[in-house]
Amino acid sequence: MGNSIYRFLCGLCAPSSQEHGLRGAHTAVAALGRDVLNFEATSQVPDGLSRHVVSSKKAQANWYKKLLVAWKKARPPPKTPEEAACFVVQTLKNHQKADVEGFLVFYGLPHPNAAPSAPAAPPPPKPQGAKFELQTLPVDPKAVSDGDTINVYVDTADPRGSGSVPREVQKAAAERAKARTAKDYQKADALQKIIVDAGYRPVPNARGEEVLGKKYRIRLRGIDAPESAMPYGKEAKEALLKLVQGKSLKVFVYDEDRYGRCVGDIYCDGVFIQEQMLKKGFAWHYTAYDQRPELAKWEKQAQTGRKGLWASSKPQKPWEWRKEKRNGAA
Template sequence: MGNSLFRFLCCGGSSKPPPSGHDQSQALGPHGVTAASAGVSALAQDLLHFEITSQVPEGLGVHVISSKRAQINWYRKLLEEWRKTNPPPRTPEEASRVVIQALKRHQKADVEGLLIFYGLPLSPASAEISGVPPPPKPQGAKFELQTLPVDAKAVADGDTINVYVDAADPRESPVVPRQIRKAASARAKARAAKDYKTADALQKIINDAGYRVVNGHKGEETLAKKYRIRLKGIDAPESSMPYGKEAKEELVRLVQGKRLRVYVYGEDRYGRSVGDIYCNGSFVQEKMLRRGFAWHYHAYDQRPELAAWEKEAREARAGLWAQPNPEKPWEWRKDRRNGN
């Protein structure tokens, strides 16, 4: 029964082998599962396991906020929705839509956490959750990045964040140096052989070149390009200023565990990419300004909406505006440079 159900879940009930000419080098299993569809396969197998045991996967609780009892209810709904889909989902986007449809009455954070758990895309899925379509590319933006899920440690302060983009991304793949691809492959072999000294040396080569091997929630490794992003148009309090810690914590809350869409306008003098960040359809700079955790950096960005959001926070005495006369971070930095 189990094998037939798995064929139904993954392959629309077909037990036929892949057609002649199928690229076996891309297959990860007998059903023609590829790296791109690994999350779909993992979800299908977990649904099969749930059908037999009524157990949800271990580790899911790290990504969601609801109880184990609620998770069991999700998987019942997911299994029902998956069976109704004909043909069954084959791509990550199709699987995301099934998850969203099955769990549309549940908390947004739980739906997103489940998608992250399986490595399924939050976009366009995230837009379907919130009802907000992906934002258009802003005027003046040079290119767009779609990141891997963000780690809390990647947030430097309230206006700077390190993000990683999958090296297989169409924009990144052609420019990954050959020696970095070789180093990543050699590192994986060294780790498999428990030669951690060699693996660490190769990891340093990868890191020094601006790349990183990122671990997924199920232990899979992804070669990724690092970008340091300076949020355009805002200036958060420095770490040692009042509300500096709170600004960083707010940015962590907004982006932790999420895939981000970043529109990059250029670089600043420190080599950081200056960009607008969107998270699940929401404009991160807007959130930081309205909640009173950043100033409008008008010297470098004259967009009127940024000024309006800062004014709104000032009038509400939100965040740093609870202070009677908060010091501007650019003036604070200037004073330190001058030795004051």
């Protein structure tokens, strides 16, 4: 059985794969095609998919059954990410929206209902004053602690993330992988703690493959969002989460604050996150630390439109709220 599966998978790279529409297809589309055809031989769904969807493995197997039938009927099969996304949405149209969207994220496929827009101008390679740049792994929902702070992970294979991974972390990561393969989850959990305590974590990349990530705490430069216990604190956190969840970010780091967080500008698909938070009215311009006039302009736009926290007649500044709390505690 093992040899037949091996020959089958190797066949996907052979000329016969052309009839399945894999030859010449985009990387994401080829990955989808291989997984769909592999399901026919193994009845197994890809590892890592469960991190992106809410339904069970049994439900996932049902999706691949439907996708397999539809793939074989397609004339021709999808070749571009856009075609593949439409193919997935049409085939799984009666399933939960969260599952379909998570499935698309797992394969790196665009959402076909997303409004078309002109390609955003990418930020400069490294703006003046920035000390370094981070390219993050997809952001986990639990990584957003409030409206102006995110915990991100950078693949240790990345030049910035690699640095000097401690020997004990490298060893623990390797042993954890072996323990998980052997289904010794108790040992794997113990090794996971060693990795996490050192500031690292096994994290799924955009393809759902687990890689070792190094943790960075990011404080969004130039804005200050309401604290969780303040009015609009929850809304600010949700607004930031909606902008970054499941996305890989580009972070330009300028400084480090007294809490050890990297202070930086965050971009997602060319969108400047601080700009969006200010325009939506879920953050203040933090003038004590950042005098950029564009931040003041975006805050004024939200204030004029009474968006977000500006719907309140006298919203309290978060730095004043924190000062009152400290004085009260004292």
